Amino acid sequence: MPRSIIEPFRIKSVEPIRMTTREEREGYLNEAAFNPFLLRAEDVLIDLLTDSGTGAMSADQWASIMRGDESYAGARSFYRFAETVREIFGFQHVLPTHQGRAAERILFTTLCKPGDVVPNNTHFDTTRAHVESVGARALDLPIPEGRLPAAQHPFKGNMDTDALRAIIAEVGAARVPLVMLTVTNNSGGGQPVSMANVRAVHAICREHGIPLYIDACRYAENCWFIREREPEFAGRSPREIARELFSYADGCTMSAKKDGLVNIGGFLAGNDAALASAESRLLILTEGFTTYGGLAGRDLEAMATGLGEALDEDYLNYRIASTAYLGRRLTEIGVPIVQPPGGHAVYIDAGAMLAHLAPREYPGQALVGELYLEGGIRAVEIGTVMFGSTDPLSGEERTAPLELVRLAIPRRVYTQSHIDYVGEVFEDLYRRRERIVGLKMLWQAPPLRHFTARFERLHQGSPLSEGALGRKP
Secondary structure (H helix, E strand, O other), X not given: OOOOOOOOOOOOOOOOOOOOOHHHHHHHHHHOXXXXXXXXXXXXXXXXXXXXXXXXXXXXXXXXXXXXXXXXXXOHHHHHHHHHHXXXXXXXXXXXEOOHHHHHHHHHHHXXXXXXXXXXXXXXXXXXXXXXXXXXXEEXXXXXXXXXXXXXXXXXXXXXXXXXXXXXXXXXXXXXXOEEEEOOEOOOOOEOOOHHHHHHHHHHHHHHOOOEXXXXXXXXXXXXXXXXXXXXXXXXXXXXXHHHHHHOOOEEEEEOOXXXXXXXXXXXXXXXXXXXXXXXXXXXXXXXXXXXXXXXXXXXXXXXXXXXXOOOHHHHHHHHHHHHHHHHHHHXXXXXXXXXXXXXXXXXXXXXXXXXXXXXXXXXXXXXXXXXXXXXXXXXXXXXXXXXXXXXXXXOEEOOOOOEEEEEOOOOOOOXXXXXXXXXXXXXXXXXXXXXXXXXXXXXXXXXXXXXXXXXXXXXXXXXXXXXXOOOO
């Protein structure tokens, strides 16, 4: 009989969680205008809003922090960090940034111009926003299975290579400054990308002289899926798989707050010396000198250690298995999820669970609010609130292709009993799902409106006020 996969670590330090009542949570959600981003973290019981920067660092990472060299230029901590990136990813030019979106901004500002098209398997929110901020078009090209939450496919994060060829033929290679692959595919349910797909996209890019970049936020988790699901890579180490994966790319961006296992940090890397020089000038202007990029030396040290720890086989086995555990529990209850469960998160198909709500009633956002009210659990909507837009001619809202709720699991933070509690809360929600009401958006601020938008209930019960978002001291 298979044994439980236990956490491959012991807990040395603990942080208390403040218990709240449903009545208290009603008040907090009212203050936050039904937006979980506007809640105070201290009022959240289980925080699954994001896995970005929310993990627990290891004893070795904390020890690395004490070795941080805080010299403004040429700190030894930078050289250790840069060498680690070169060893794992294979790129020669490494620019540290305070987090992934800074790397995205520098990359797209340098490479893109108005009228360009940037294909991706699926852009995430900040990636899309940075592409669009320079006047380019962010184009999502997932495989057909990637648009079907219930469909079973080992690599639903793959890019549709036929669609990629078609868009290059339509607009011309000169208008495609780069192609990007996000591994794993966050907006597509945390689904992995196969090595075969990476090779195929690489071949198309080489044929047309287009650079291929990888959004490497969750590279280690993707490498584990390749090992487990592509027979060619069975028994290969995650580190070996990573080196091959990135050998097909011209560069990468990374938020190390995911598979770097740190609370802050990221980088932009590549092999083009002239491009790296242009990127360095923008880095110096907005982030800091090239050997610190907006980070303290101790952050560079923690990143260098964490990037290696994320490739540990025991850790990855536990990480993927613990996410799948929650996915199985929700499936047993009847909650529709993106199948199979991804690496860093379980994605609820809110459109299917709350089928009585139209997309413009924001079923994902409504479910997020009810999840907090029912159990103090914070999650995030990935649907029309995050990816919808307003038609400039008609003024009508364009809805997203999927209405999802992401339960992102922080790394090395929660135990099985925490996850069991999440399942119990969903049992209660699923039983009364048809009584959950939709929302009306009261206010939004483009771009990235989901971070600050305000809502109220459409009907039934007391509508949430438009009032103050903060409580009085």
